[in-house]
Amino acid sequence: MLTIYLVRHGKTEWNVQLRWQGWGNGELTEEGIHGALQLGERLKDEPIEMVYASSSKRAYQTAELIMGKRPIQIVRDDLLREMHFGDWEGRTKDEVIAQYASEVKAFWETPHLYTRDQGELFPQVYERAGKVWQQILENHSTGTVLVVSHSIFLRILLSYLKELPLEKLFKQEPLVNTSLTKVQIVDGKAKVVFEGDTSHLNG
Template identity: 45%
Template sequence: MSTLVYLTRHGETVWNTKKLMQGWKDSSLTDKGIKQAKQLAQRLSEVPFDAIYSSTSDRAVKTAEIIKGKRPVQVIQTDTLRELSFGNWEGKTFDENERESPKEWSAFWETPHIFSSNTVECFSKVQERMVKTINYIVKQHPNETVCVVSHSIALKLLLDFFENNTLENLWSSLPIPPTSLTLLKIDSVTNEIIFKCDTTHYNA
């Protein structure tokens, strides 16, 4: 029996437009972000979700609620779907963080596989909790269809695991766009990515 897992990132936020690092802090969806979520909701309107899971960050919850629409299911919130915690980098621009902690900042982008910090969550920890969470969700919903709303780096790390990409190559692929859609087919033997980071609903 296979479980279908639709993965998406929250819609665009105010901090996204200002290029501020969010992590565990939060920022409201912009009008564009709400539109992106509604476009995705329309695309998924005929998908019979048995459950919808979301990060506890408000930007993800709001996106999940829009996707849910009138479905008779609750949005199940879990901390383990949150974004990587940027610690004392949160709420600051890339330029500010590079200026204030140049060595850590360089390591974050250039050597993610060996990156470590006293305040910023390490990539392997985020990948571990994301994989563990998806495996838990699949176990709870055998042969069902679920939606999962999370965040850019968290989803990138999850997909890298399924594609057997190493942390060393984390930044070699493009960022995950807001409300882009990925579909996983998971059973006890195989994990298959049906499609990845699709944004065709933007044109709806």
């Protein structure tokens, strides 16, 4: 059996400032660092064989903090990056809403109909999520793997695993920073054991 743990990166300065991150990057906060270390303590006895992390700094650093001194390879992968938001990146949510109210409304309420001439669209990220998932399955048939990525990307990946249509993407609970999701591959099918767990966090 193959077990895959999915983790959202630690909290960043841009998360605190309510900025769209995407392919941009806010630095991890003290809370974000602490959360990653707490998750590392929770997973210290898990027989993790390999870690796949988004190539974005906040995700890769989170993976490093989780693994600590364990001699386990961390593979950076562009396919695990957050959805690209174009010129929204680095701007606050209020700034973007003030200029692009209808597009932001479509983004959250009708993602299957959302369209812009910048950044990525949801079907493109869905395809990217499916591609990287299949690559991981090709590389691992048994054992335990850790994947560190981003909020919207992970919800899209979970939609892919659950075979949910994109219009139901945001009906799922949001994944908080350094939350843990466990997926097991049984007879070739993905089973979500638990989702967005934060029992390792305190404070």
